[in-house]
Amino acid sequence: MFTGIIATVGQVLSLDQQGDLRARIGTTPPLAGLEIGASVACDGVCLTVIDFGRSSDTVGWFDVQISAETVGLTNIGHNGWPVGHRINLERALKVGDELGGHIVSGHVDGMAEVTRMRDEGDSTRMTFRAPEHLARFIATKGSVALNGTSLTVNEVDGCDFGVNVIPHTKAVTTWGDTRLGDRINLEIDTMARYVARLREWD
Numbered sequence: 001m002f003t004g005i006i007a008t009v010g011q012v013l014s015l016d017q018q019g020d021l022r023a024r025i026g027t028t029p030p031l032a033g034l035e036i037g038a039s040v041a042c043d044g045v046c047l048t049v050i051d052f053g054r055s056s057d058t059v060g061w062f063d064v065q066i067s068a069e070t071v072g073l074t075n076i077g078h079n080g081w082p083v084g085h086r087i088n089l090e091r092a093l094k095v096g097d098e099l100g101g102h103i104v105s106g107h108v109d110g111m112a113e114v115t116r117m118r119d120e121g122d123s124t125r126m127t128f129r130a131p132e133h134l135a136r137f138i139a140t141k142g143s144v145a146l147n148g149t150s151l152t153v154n155e156v157d158g159c160d161f162g163v164n165v166i167p168h169t170k171a172v173t174t175w176g177d178t179r180l181g182d183r184i185n186l187e188i189d190t191m192a193r194y195v196a197r198l199r200e201w202d
Contacts, residue, residue, distance in 0.1 A: 002041045004101030004143075004150025006088045006173045007031075010042070012081050013061060021066040022050075023081065030060020031091065039092040039106070040064070043174075044148030044185040045074050046092075046106025074108045075147075078183045086174045088148045101150025102143040103190055110134050112146065112186040114178060115160065124170065125154070126178065127162045130186060135159040137188040145187040149173055 008031070013024040025042065031052075038049045042064065052062035071077040081087070116127035128146070130138060138144060138161050142153050151163040170176040178184075 001093045002046070002090050002104040002106055002148070003093055004104045004145045004148065005090065006149055007090050009172070009174055010087050010089045012083050012085045012087065014083060015081065018065075020068065021071055021076075022063060023066060024061055024063050025087065025089070026055070026059060026061045027089065028059050030054050030058075031062065031089070033091075034060070034062060041088075041090040041092075041104070041106045041148045043075065043087040044104070044106065044145050044187055045070060045076065045108055070108075073110070074185050075111055075183045078111060086177060088173050090148055102145075104145045104148070104150065104187060105190060106148075107187065108185045109188050110186050111183040114180055114182045114184060116162075117178070117180060120164065122167045124165045124175075125162055126165060127160055128184065128186075130159050130161060132159055134186065134188055135161075137192040139192065142192060143189045146184050147174065148185070149175065 008027055010025040010027045013026045016022045034052045036049060039046050040049060047064035049062045050065055054060045066076060110131045112128040112130045114126060115129050118125050138153055138156055140153055140156050144151055144153060154162045154164055165175050
């Protein structure tokens with residue numbers, strides 16, 4: 001489980017198709033306490049560490065394997081995650097850690113498209129278009145995970161919804177790189193999913 005509070009930004013160093021896709025992701029500084037089998041949310045996708053090391057005292061790397069299903073369901077397949085691509089990283093939640101965002105599983109539900117961006121003061125208001133089958137789970141003042149980042153929904157209009165990205169978030173994540181038309185990994189709030197399921201039994 002994760003919280004949607006990004007720890008650092010990594011960079012894709014290499015890609016190797018070995019049945020599944022193997023990616024090497026670099027981090028500065030190295031992720032502390034990393035071990036084989038650890039879970040890392042990479043742009044919101046929960047992936048398992050299969051190898052790790054250090055290029056120097058200040059630069060680390062870790063390898064993950066990405067199944068064909070995950071590639072097909074996320075922006076890993078759509079955008080290609082080219083070498084040099086920057087991605088949001090978060091280590092798995094530990095008992096006793098502060099829950100600063102909301103509960104995020106790292107199981108991406110689909111992709112949302114950036115359809116509008118406009119500056120509002122120092123912040124940026126972004127509008128996304130969600131797939132129709134996921135839009136019903138998104139509510140004003142609710143939470144969503146977008147590329148692994150816990151964000152609050154400001155407004156909803158059909159399949160479109162908006163969030164406000166503050167300067168700090170843009171500075172410590174990849175949101176400062178966002179462009180119109182980008183496809184973003186979307187995970188709906190787990191609570192919204194269960195509420196909808198319970199209503200089916202009413």
